[in-house]
Amino acid sequence: MLKLEHISKxxxxxxxxxxxxxxxxxxxxxxxxxxxxxxxxxxxxxxxTIGRMILRLSPITTGRITFDGTDVSSLRRSHLKEYYRHVQxxxxxxxxxxxxxxxxxxxxxxxxxxxxxxxxxxxxxxRVAAAxxxxxxxxxxxxxxxxxxxxxxQLQRLLIARALLLDIKILVADEIISMLDxxxxxxxxxxxxxxxxxxxxxxxxxxxxSLGNYISDRTVILRHGSIVEMGATEKVFxxxxxxxxxxxxxxxxxxxxxxxxxERAAHVATV
Amino acid sequence: xxxxxxxxKVYYRTLAGDVQALDGVTxxxxxxxxxxxxxxxxxxxxxxxxxxxxxxxxxRHVGGHVTLDGEELPIGDNEAMNEFRFKRVSIVPxxxxxxxxxTRKIGRMIDELLHSRGVQYDTVLPELSRRLDLVGLSDxxxxxxxxxxxxxxxxxxxMVVSTLLDPSLLIADEVTSxxxxxxxxxxxxxxxxxxxxxxxxxxxxxxxxxSILYQIADTILVMYAGKLAEKASAETIVNAPQHPYTKLLxxxxxxxxxxxxxxxLVGIAGRPPALLNPPSGCxxxxxxxxxTTKCAEEPPFVEIAPNHTVACWEVGPC
Numbered sequence: 001m002l003k004l005e006h007i008s009k010x011x012x013x014x015x016x017x018x019x020x021x022x023x024x025x026x027x028x029x030x031x032x033x034x035x036x037x038x039x040x041x042x043x044x045x046x047x048x049t050i051g052r053m054i055l056r057l058s059p060i061t062t063g064r065i066t067f068d069g070t071d072v073s074s075l076r077r078s079h080l081k082e083y084y085r086h087v088q089x090x091x092x093x094x095x096x097x098x099x100x101x102x103x104x105x106x107x108x109x110x111x112x113x114x115x116x117x118x119x120x121x122x123x124x125x126x127r128v129a130a131a132x133x134x135x136x137x138x139x140x141x142x143x144x145x146x147x148x149x150x151x152x153x154q155l156q157r158l159l160i161a162r163a164l165l166l167d168i169k170i171l172v173a174d175e176i177i178s179m180l181d182x183x184x185x186x187x188x189x190x191x192x193x194x195x196x197x198x199x200x201x202x203x204x205x206x207x208x209x210s211l212g213n214y215i216s217d218r219t220v221i222l223r224h225g226s227i228v229e230m231g232a233t234e235k236v237f238x239x240x241x242x243x244x245x246x247x248x249x250x251x252x253x254x255x256x257x258x259x260x261x262x263e264r265a266a267h268v269a270t271v
Numbered sequence: 272x273x274x275x276x277x278x279x280k281v282y283y284r285t286l287a288g289d290v291q292a293l294d295g296v297t298x299x300x301x302x303x304x305x306x307x308x309x310x311x312x313x314x315x316x317x318x319x320x321x322x323x324x325x326x327x328x329x330x331r332h333v334g335g336h337v338t339l340d341g342e343e344l345p346i347g348d349n350e351a352m353n354e355f356r357f358k359r360v361s362i363v364p365x366x367x368x369x370x371x372x373x374t375r376k377i378g379r380m381i382d383e384l385l386h387s388r389g390v391q392y393d394t395v396l397p398e399l400s401r402r403l404d405l406v407g408l409s410d411x412x413x414x415x416x417x418x419x420x421x422x423x424x425x426x427x428x429x430m431v432v433s434t435l436l437d438p439s440l441l442i443a444d445e446v447t448s449x450x451x452x453x454x455x456x457x458x459x460x461x462x463x464x465x466x467x468x469x470x471x472x473x474x475x476x477x478x479x480x481x482s483i484l485y486q487i488a489d490t491i492l493v494m495y496a497g498k499l500a501e502k503a504s505a506e507t508i509v510n511a512p513q514h515p516y517t518k519l520l521x522x523x524x525x526x527x528x529x530x531x532x533x534x535x536l537v538g539i540a541g542r543p544p545a546l547l548n549p550p551s552g553c554x555x556x557x558x559x560x561x562x563t564t565k566c567a568e569e570p571p572f573v574e575i576a577p578n579h580t581v582a583c584w585e586v587g588p589c
Contacts (some may be wrong), residue, residue: 213529253480
């Protein structure tokens, strides 16, 4: 459905743009409906840049992104709007995604204004209620409130509901869990799992390997902008081939085994 | 006992009334102990950490005592606390990246800091370079500006500076949260190293990440809505928690190896109570699957096994 072909991104850096920074280097992968693909990497690995390029928030230097066969970077005006009907993003900090001066449900009104001006107000209320239902929010709890009156988890789900109001096929979820508390974190992850069952393709960007492992079908490990390892999640995590992936996995703090034990096991394995 | 906190109460003054961020917190930390402090945002864990070194100006010390090595910490008195800060109690702040003065070279900044505590820079310099060497930094960093260092390097510099005068108590507030997994591990191991070498006597590590605490902490204290829920050894908290909140919290953490398709984890329904007018009785009762009518009364924080203390009516020595 969504295909990335040899994508690269070079930023100009320095006072006069003289320096070059290769943020993304020759990345190729695709996303099918009903699939969660996670992009995992450290800071500066280019994972967010890839998400931004998919959402057309930053231009591609070389390479091509196609959605159902059409080149995304060539889209203009009504075609671009059509693209945004299908491809939406949710970002790390839900509070900075909402204007704190307005009530949080203004994001729904903006969607209506932009995409569905012909829908009657009553019909729209039903749709909003249904979308909130599907992210397990009670409309009475969240509608008519300001962002600061909602918890991070509620607001994050509200933003996902906003994306669901459109006829989306691809959701770019950029670190959507990292700001949430442990107790609500898993609810948002399970929500992504439900959406996936409904046929949504999800690009899950994270630095947290255990979250990526929990939810995704395929995993892409990025380093310095290029893919070091890609494949089915259970293979990448179960039998990592690249040294870097092995190092990452060994550094993840585990709840039931200590680092020291992990290293001892690895040492025994190599001897 | 290195640190004893007895029935500490700290409230935030707001226009709407007092927010009871810490409401009767009692615990002790032994010499050489690394205590992890865990909980959701807004449970008062950072308030507890801050109140041991510098109370926020909006916060008020309402009651309770804190004793460090047998001497009472005047935590309500900003001026009197100056005697203790940096020498006896020190902190590694959450954003080490912004803790360094951007207009001073690192060495000059340390010089000024030591001067304010009446210590000569030159006398400490050999020890300083030895400790920088321990964390893998050369003396050259002293001649650099913070902007010339990477995030991980700044974090290490801050850790060395914070512990330079061998404080009894070090508070590490979310030091690993903003870091990548590999850097996170290095920082966590540095903290253990500092304790093992005796640079700090005891340590409070504040984080919401229980898995990192399991790696470094000896004991873990779990807080919920301004009160203590459970305190036990790290091993017990992770493998045999007793308080229903700790149980739910541990079971909601995804681990490498657990997949959505195989086993669906569940979160904790609801959200913590507002601390402006907190409910009387157990504060977790509204979200607790075990709640009974008895929970309208406040559960005592009792020891159910040696070194294992829980505040819940449903678990207890009976």
